[in-house]
Amino acid sequence: MKNNPGSTTTGRILPVTSMTRLLGQSEHVKDLVEECAEELSSVNTVLKEEAAGHNQQSGIDYALEKSEAIEGKVQEAADKLTVVNQALQVEVEVRHMLDQRLTMVTQEEAVARHAAFHDPLTGLPNRALFDNRVEHGLAQAKRYGWTLAVMFMDLDDFKQINDVYGHDVGDAVLKTVAERLKHNTREADTVSRHGGDEFLCLMMKFGDVRDINFIAEKIANAIQVPCQLSTGELIIKPSIGISIFPKDGITGFDLVKSADQAMYEAKRNKSGYAFAQ
Structure with a gap:
């Protein structure tokens, strides 16, 4: 089940004031350059006429005067473009910094959200996430x-x-059991670490009790495969209690309580698993 009570959507709102101002400056520069282009066209016309031999000296003086004026405007445009480009470079750097910060915050949020709803040792959903998925599953059921x-x-x-081999070995066993539980349940099911050496499984939408029998036996057999640890080989045996909705409860609390009681019955009888009565 994929619903996550801690999920959020992060939107990106980027400032536009600076960019609007820069665009306005760019428009001004464009107008200035267009004006220069028109004046240069006028100068070219005069030069062409003078090239034909009409009033050559006065035309050249006029053209030089116009060219000097245009040179000043082009230089002004170049200076303004330099300012605009520098401002745009700063804007790009700021946006890049904001993107990096947003990525970091998003990653931190994802890590915090995962930590809030998952067991730090095994990575399995914790009891809070399990309870949420049970409520969602009950609503669908x-x-x-x-x-x-x-x-x-x-x-x-x-x-x-833990007493004989130490807690490091105990933790390794718990991680191994967690992996075996995940590999022997369906995608729609939820495996959770309840605490200590206790695990909960929510089994969604099955046909009849024979299906649950099959899954319970499959899990028990998988758990009992020898664990290869630093201290050698260990065989772990589970006791599993099973409750069924709606026969054994109509709330998550009641179903967990009934399954817990059935687990102690399985442990007393050394039967591997037992159904709630």
Whole structure:
């Protein structure tokens, strides 16, 4: 399930005042250059006439005077363009800096959002995200008449692993179990670390109890595959309790509670998994 209560949409609002001012300056420069072009055209006309031999000296003096005036205007245009280009360069640098800052803030937000809804050790959804997905799943189940199940899983004798081998090995076991749970459930399901060595699974939309039996056996068998750790090989055995909506509860709290009770029944009977009664 892909809904995330912590998701947000970040919009980009860039300032336009500076850019508007720069565009106005560019328009002014363009007008100045066009004026120069018209005057140069006039000078060229005079020079062409003088080239034909009519009043040569006075025409050349006039053309030189006009050319000097145009030279000043072109220089002014060049100076203004230099200012505009420098301002645009600053604007580009500012925009680039803002883009970098936005990217960093977006990444920080994503990291914070993930941390708020995921277990730091295993990367699985935490209880807050699990509860949210259960509520979403229940709403769909009630609307479409689906059946869903909650599994509550505990690792047998996990405390002894921590006591004998240390917490680093215990953490490695938890990570391995988390990966096996993810690989043996469907995309639509949610696997969560409840805390300690306890895990929750929300199983969405299945046919009948035989499907849940199959999934529970598949998970139990996968968990019991020997773990290859730095201390050697360890075999982990799970106890799984299963509750089904709506038979064993119509709220997330009730379903988790029923699955928890069934898990203790499975642990007492050493049956691997048990359904809520």
